[in-house]
Amino acid sequence: MKMKKLAIGLMSGTSLDGIDIILAEISGVSLETKVKVLKEKTYPFKDSVVQKIKDAMDDQLSSSKLISSLNVELGYVFGEAILTFYKDENIDFKDISFIASHGQTIYHIPNDEDQLFRSSLQLGEGSIISELCKTTVISNFRLADIASGGQGAPLVPYADYILFSDLHISRAIHNIGGIANMTFIPKLATLDDVIAFDSGPGNMMIDKACQLLYQKRYDDQGDISRSGKIIKEMYDHMMKHPYYKLNYPKSTGREAFGDKYTLDLLNQFYMHEPKDIMHTLSMVVIDSIVDSYKKIIKKPIDELILCGGGALNLFIKEEIAKKMKETKVSVLEDYGYSSQYKEALAFIILGNQTLNHLPSNVKSATGAKDYKILGQINYYR
Ligand SMILES: Nc1ncnc2c1ncn2[C@@H]1O[C@H](COP(=O)(O)OP(=O)(O)OP(=O)(O)O)[C@@H](O)[C@H]1O
């Protein structure tokens, strides 16, 4: 299968900042996969849609009625965003072979709990996207991995392995989105050698605090956090969160580090300067990222590539570089890809595997028993 195809990747992540859409050319499969990014753009969610997503995640405000409706509504929101992308970028829908859509995570239960099954729910109905965009759509990538005993996350490590494995260099790719997740690929690695997990929160606490304390969507370039100093009591309290000590496989989400967690912290430490609160939140993100290498992986890392919107936070990038002196720390842009769109690109690679009846989970990352073909396919007709 060497034929080149055009495909769309769509990602709306845990930070709820918008819908990342990418157009790429893809050929080959598995290790022979070749991708070329052609266009990329982000379309913001309407505030009313963000509110419905947050309500659907909230144990008190959610209802089965809301979830049923939101699944279809997000199908329309995603499909219409793709149609706008086609218009903006002069793309003819007939040229597109497939759309791979991650969907909006509403709830993620990485491990069985009392009365609760390990599960993960992504909304944005593929049937609706397929109907609107008149193309085959692959969605719901996580459940086949869960069926095989995995956590269903993280899934991007497969794409990281295809894009960044190297014979001579050990590389880690750290995505700092709402949640921060990493893929470590030792030199000469097989897929089984890859280590990947969510290191903990990325921007979600920093964003929430910035919105409440400064009425800004995020801490642009990390300037506010840089200007503050550490609140030791708050830092020590936060670093005691049990998630950081867990060994991999492990994944997390808004359930653990979302608005409720941040609001509780702000209530507890309200007497401190806002800029010191921002600094402390950022230092927890930075140290949980660095600790994932120094305390969990404990292997030499030649190159660390930062990506996700958080790679644009220079304070985070500089502090990580200071703490990992033996590693070359760079951003995805240095490798010819944009930080914000790698996850959308990754789902094109995963969707291509699916259409070719090939697996794309990484067992060591999710804890699954087998390599599985991921996703559900809606053919357009
Ligand atoms: N210039 C900037 N300076 C600082 N932070 C930024 C900047 N631009 C974006 N960000 C951060 O990046 C976030 C968006 O990141 P991204 O789009 O990678 O998240 P996501 O894909 O929703 O999350 P996840 O990877 O967890 O699913 C914003 O909410 C903001 O915190």
Ligand SMILES: CC(=O)N[C@H]1[C@@H]2OC[C@@H](O2)[C@@H](O)[C@@H]1O[C@H](C)C(=O)O
């Ligand atoms: C359940 C879920 O949506 N998890 C996301 C989230 O955002 C980052 C991190 O937590 C990662 O585990 C995952 O996303 C990427 C796309 C992944 O599966 O690799």
